[in-house]
Amino acid sequence: MNFQINRRGLLKTAAAGAAFGALQPFNRAFAATDLVWMTWENLAKDDYLAAFLKGGDVSLTKNFIGTDDEQFAKLRAGGASSVDLITPGLDKVEYYVASDLLQPIDFAKVPNAALLYDTFKKTDLGKKDGKTYGIPFYWGINPIVYRADLMDGEPDWSVFFEGDKYKGKLAMRDYALEGIMIAALYLGIPKDKMFDMDDKELAEVKKALLAQKKLLRTYWNSIGDLTNLFASGEVVCAFSWVPPYYDLSARGLKMGMAKPKAGVIGWCDTIAVPKGVEGEKLDKVFSLVNYLLGPEYGEKLAFGGPYAQGTSAALDKLPDEQKEKIFVKDLSIMDSFVWKKNPARYNDWVALWNEVKAS
Template sequence: MGPPGLGGVALAGGLRPSFAQDKTLNYFTWSAWGDKQFVADAKENAGLDLKTTFYSSSDEMMAKLRGGGTRLYDMIVPVQNYVHLAAKAGLIEPMDPANLPNASLVFPEFQGTEDWSYEGKLYGVPFVWGANAIAFNRKETGDVTSMDPLFDPKYAGKIAMRDEPEDSLAVGAMRLGIEKPFQMGEAELQEVKKLLISQKPLVRSYWRDFADVRNMLASGEVVVAWTFLAVIAPLREAGIDAGWVWPKEGAVGWNEAVTPVKGTQNLALVEQYANHTLSAEFGEMMARTTRYAPASKAAVDKLEPEMVKDLGIDTSTISRLVFKQVPPDKARWNEIWNEVKAA
């Protein structure tokens, strides 16, 4: 994924201090999870002060941790496909399952998954899940059920795609009916490259910053985009008839959890916060604030049926998602994506 947000407080440089007494945690995360509502919630309901620094991609998260971030931060929120990489690289710390009693509230589909365990140790329990899929301006496109509008010349110059290899190459793979998008060999990568190069003249923007795609949809500059669910609420608040769909070809699934950074001196506090994010109260607040789906069934039970439907919270549909994986040859994926953009 990577959820978007509104802003935050940057952490000053220097080594990560220990704040065990005043319960301060240095939080390296997506901007959504460091937004003011979440900082206030941590203070009020968990007794913790969050000092936030943001990353905009999983690659940025990994690079900064490798570049000395393990001395600066106490916890991160990785996407599930980067947990094994981070654990193998010695960048994150395992947790004691006994300190996460709220894990029992989580949907069974997100309990004890291989993605969050490495060499028999637990590195997180998801508090949020969802899909990257299609947002559209219903007034301009009508109802959307497939990826067709992303490739339709009728919308030339009004289409936005994400500037991220794993998302956009997966879109191409699903469009072509490739069964395992994140396990593509060279021949399949070339097919996807050809498709996305043919799409390129139609694309207004390959976006990196969530605010950019949100603003383009809001202004009408773009009418259909591959993006995050969080664009929908602000667009509807602005009076735009914004639609959201997991297209019939598939959508890119993800889930995220709070994970301790290697060497944190505040492991107990990180576990305390991770457990808090699994609570019914946190999940309900998160859903109402961001419109992302809680992994906590207890949280979903607190939402109105209309909202549950609107958020697409139906674990029976998880089989329609292609959950993100790190490709076996990630460098080659990066090369292919750069070739698409340079074509």
């Protein structure tokens, strides 16, 4: 963004024959610092960012991603030199750090980070050697969503593995990591052991997933497709993202959302700064990071998502109804969260998942 002020039309003839010396035009150029943010489209809406950009000293170029893998691939291919801020998953930050793509966060320049929820302050994810490389930015849960008008009561994880009552009307996401996590939760495998299961435990998981497959209507990939299956009644219960619950409730369907006591899968994306951003630009980047963790952005995100940011900065701005929608009215829900991690044997997990689907 360039602003140019020219002195023109300011010369008036004071009297006939009056002469002025040569006056050079007066120009001042204000150049805003352009920051490039690689992120999800739903996080960079214009009205979310308007309060930060109104000063005019920063402009923002948005580089939207479709998957975290795509973002990682772009940075590894050299994109880090042209990107100032990225949005990796909390469980993926370690890959970026291992590839030497990120720089640690300077918390002195991000005062709103002091308002991070305790769960995020305590987690080891996004950190290495005592330094934070990805600040938990926004988060939510992936619950069980169900047609309350077509089921007898609130389900738990066992509905996907036991009994025939809802056979052919259940759905599971086609994702090895989450699918195997859910089987482990059902089997009672401890959370601290879940991502380091041995052969015996993986064999138990496979047996449970084979039993599950017989009960499923489908493995879903598109949340839009799942929403349509709910609407038609072809699926009455699914491991899901939150949107179908609100979407179909708004259409008048009686929907339910279950958060099993055995554990709820939580998700979180972070804000991270690529290595190589420095000087005045780095200061502007941390200023943006601080805004993204602050009350103005948090309020917009809470209503527009609806999603919760990683800090409590916007809590006082939200009515109880909205707090409940983004799971911050009762923060004890975080006690049951199982955050996704990267299993050391993930290739074995993927192979197991594919074997089950092909059976």
